[in-house]
Amino acid sequence: RGRAMLSVIVRAYGEGMRLVLSLDVTERERAEAMRRDFVANVSHEIRTPLTVLTGFIETMASLPLTEAERKRVLSLMDQQTQRMLSLVSDLLTLATLEGSPRPAPDRWVVLDALLQRVVTDARALSGGRHQITTAAATQVELAGVEAELLSAVANLATNAVRYTPEGGQIAIGWRPLADGGGEISVSDSGPGIAAEHIPRLTERFYRVDGSRSRETGGTGLGLSIVKHVVQRHGGELLIESEIGKGSVFRLHLPAVRVRQQNGEAELGLE
């Protein structure tokens, strides 16, 4: 009986091994497929502006252009170059985020200053086409890496400006959460995003409308950078949107403190 039992155990163990092995293989295959997709996407994103640039160079070399035409072609060439620069800079940001360890939450970022910078840049990008407001976050500080948090909130604000039609409203908000953390939100009165796209928005190069996103200067990497930053800070990115009404992107961040007037810091918020 003991022997029969043993053989059952050995068989079960063998099955388990096979299961573990096959899970491992599918996981590896999936990772490999994702890597191939990523390389294909990057190649495509770089080749497109290069092809356009080649066309412009040929035009300039072979056609006699007026001064106005020459200026126009140069400005279009500049657009393509900027597009490649943003792509390479977003790729580097992602690679750095993925390759470096989670930051120790021992640096405090002054939230008011961060929100002010985001709003100033968003207003400059909007050029008065939107109404952009922000909430006061006096004395509030967040634990984390300033450059990363700034890039996350700025990415959301840039998207809001780019995707919201002229005359729309954009609000950059802040509120304390009951668990001692806080929420930074960026809401817009833009076109909204259909529910089936929402879970995929943070995938690298995922775009709801590819041509529109490229026209507005998007690299397709913004939200994936935001998600990485928030996760590295122990937080969460939440997206709510309704077609025709607008979108709200919320960053939930765990470590928040309020600096008291006398300089003493109080952890958590009531």
Ligand code: ADP
């Ligand atoms: P992109 O560089 O294309 O903007 P993101 O990763 O920042 O890339 O965003 C992914 C996609 O999510 C965008 O292509 C766009 O379709 C959609 N999106 C992002 N923000 C908004 C927004 N505020 N309103 C509507 N659609 C948005």
